[in-house]
Amino acid sequence: MLGTKKLAHVGDECVSCGACVKECQLNAISIYKGMYADVDKNKCVGCGKCAKACPAGVIEIISKGAAAV
Amino acid sequence: MSKKIKKNWYDYMWIFSVTYLVLGFFNIIFAWLGLICFILPLAISIIHGSKAYCNKYCGRGQLLDMLGRKFSLSRNKVPPKFLRSKWFRYGFLTFFMTMFLLMLYNTYLVFAGASLKEVVTLLWVFKLPWHWAGTTAAPSWVAQFAFGFYSVMLTSTILGIITMILFRPRSWCVYCPMGSMTQGICTIKYKGENKDGRKSERDSGIVEVISK
Numbered sequence: 001m002l003g004t005k006k007l008a009h010v011g012d013e014c015v016s017c018g019a020c021v022k023e024c025q026l027n028a029i030s031i032y033k034g035m036y037a038d039v040d041k042n043k044c045v046g047c048g049k050c051a052k053a054c055p056a057g058v059i060e061i062i063s064k065g066a067a068a069v
Numbered sequence: 070m071s072k073k074i075k076k077n078w079y080d081y082m083w084i085f086s087v088t089y090l091v092l093g094f095f096n097i098i099f100a101w102l103g104l105i106c107f108i109l110p111l112a113i114s115i116i117h118g119s120k121a122y123c124n125k126y127c128g129r130g131q132l133l134d135m136l137g138r139k140f141s142l143s144r145n146k147v148p149p150k151f152l153r154s155k156w157f158r159y160g161f162l163t164f165f166m167t168m169f170l171l172m173l174y175n176t177y178l179v180f181a182g183a184s185l186k187e188v189v190t191l192l193w194v195f196k197l198p199w200h201w202a203g204t205t206a207a208p209s210w211v212a213q214f215a216f217g218f219y220s221v222m223l224t225s226t227i228l229g230i231i232t233m234i235l236f237r238p239r240s241w242c243v244y245c246p247m248g249s250m251t252q253g254i255c256t257i258k259y260k261g262e263n264k265d266g267r268k269s270e271r272d273s274g275i276v277e278v279i280s281k
Contacts, residue, residue, distance in 0.1 A: 017242035018124030034120040034255030057147030
């Protein structure tokens with residue numbers, strides 16, 4: 001195993017309000033064509049700030065096995 | 070690294086929201102300005118195909134965020150799941166638009182000769198006398214629309230404040246009728262598009278939830 005990487009995962013019920021975008025200091029999250037928040041997996045470090053800011057509570061911090069990437 | 074240091078002009082749109090509510094106490098005709106908050110998000114989503122209004126320019130969202138975070142008025146709890154469900158969001162949008170059409174009908178009645186009702190209706194039920202607010206020399210129907218529109222704006226602000234206190238600061242954004250409408254427009258506009266199949270990530274079973 002090479003360890004795990006944490007990153008934000010946006011659920012299907014995202015309302016694309018953009019609260020998460022304002023919170024992310026790494027510009028790792030954006031609103032994709034007004035439909036949902038999209039996480040840039042290369043930039044996201046899984047700090048969880050977006051998850052705390054999400055008014056709908058649809059963002060989770062997930063662990064993605066490095067071996068599976 | 071941080072992008073928080075520099076503020077943009079649109080980060081101060083909350084001032085517009087506060088000013089709007091205050092002006093309604095002095096002259097109800099200012100309520101017509103609220104149409105900007107209706108037309109602009111729709112125009113942006115239809116023409117530009119985005120929710121830039123919600124994401125950047127919504128003064129109410131900024132105001133609720135400020136009240137909830139800077140003034141610590143929010144319990145900061147995740148709202149119940151039903152609030153973000155499609156049936157509730159689109160159901161509320163339908164209800165909201167029905168009440169809006171009723172308001173337009175009342176405006177028509179005044180235009181047709183009915184008497185002006187100088188009241189602001191809160192939460193679609195409670196009628197507050199609002200006779201102190203000036204109506205300038207505007208025709209009765211113009212004033213009636215203003216009373217009706219101000220009622221809509223004040224009601225939605227109150228709902229926003231209640232859910233801001235109970236849940237997270239911008240909980241109103243979850244069921245905001247304009248937000249639901251503009252997201253629906255974008256979804257229709259980009260039907261079938263899904264950036265790199267992001268929704269398959271969880272289904273693949275390689276992820277594990279750490280926190281929420």
